[in-house]
Amino acid sequence: MIIRREEPQDQAAIRHVNEHAFGGAREANAIDALRDRGVVTLSLVALIDDRVVGHLFFTPASIESADRTWPALGLAPLSVRPEYQRQGIGTALMKSGLADCARLGHERVVVLGHSIYYPRFGFVRASLYGIRCEWEAPDEAFMVLALRPGALDRVSGLAKYQPEWNGV
Numbered sequence: 001m002i003i004r005r006e007e008p009q010d011q012a013a014i015r016h017v018n019e020h021a022f023g024g025a026r027e028a029n030a031i032d033a034l035r036d037r038g039v040v041t042l043s044l045v046a047l048i049d050d051r052v053v054g055h056l057f058f059t060p061a062s063i064e065s066a067d068r069t070w071p072a073l074g075l076a077p078l079s080v081r082p083e084y085q086r087q088g089i090g091t092a093l094m095k096s097g098l099a100d101c102a103r104l105g106h107e108r109v110v111v112l113g114h115s116i117y118y119p120r121f122g123f124v125r126a127s128l129y130g131i132r133c134e135w136e137a138p139d140e141a142f143m144v145l146a147l148r149p150g151a152l153d154r155v156s157g158l159a160k161y162q163p164e165w166n167g168v
Helices: 008-022 026-037 089-103
Strands: 002-005 042-048 051-064 069-080 108-112 131-133 142-146 157-160
Touching: 002 089, 008 026, 008 042, 008 051, 008 069, 026 051, 026 069, 042 089, 051 089, 051 108, 069 089, 069 157, 108 131, 131 142
Parallel strands: 069 108, 131 157
Antiparallel strands: 002 042, 042 051, 051 069, 051 157, 108 142
16 A cells, blocks of 8 residues: 555546545535645545555644634545455554644644544544534544644634535
């Protein structure tokens, strides 16, 4: 397996992976719209035999309080073709992606996702820090990760994603 940054020729395969992983086009449509608008922070693909089988996507997000805004990244989505799931591809994408984000100087990541899966990478319930999701979501499903020590100190407020994610 090879993990690398998305290249232009990967776009159709990325769309295909997301449509199959999520059973529809909503995530794929949001990814295309974000890419078209130029607000992609990091997009990684996992390849097996030169075939894109997994995808990880980060876009700018923010955590906003009444008097301050902190930059963050929104992790959405992490996708693996169904026939390749449970083989460590998502884990490899996550480890590589989070390391790249930290290396790029980003400090915090929010994710709305599976409450059992994401904690293995250090994500915790965002509500522990007083961080809320802009959408209706179960408390245990909205999580945050500090990419450096102290990155969540005194951070609280409403986490906002790019508008393309509304309604996905």
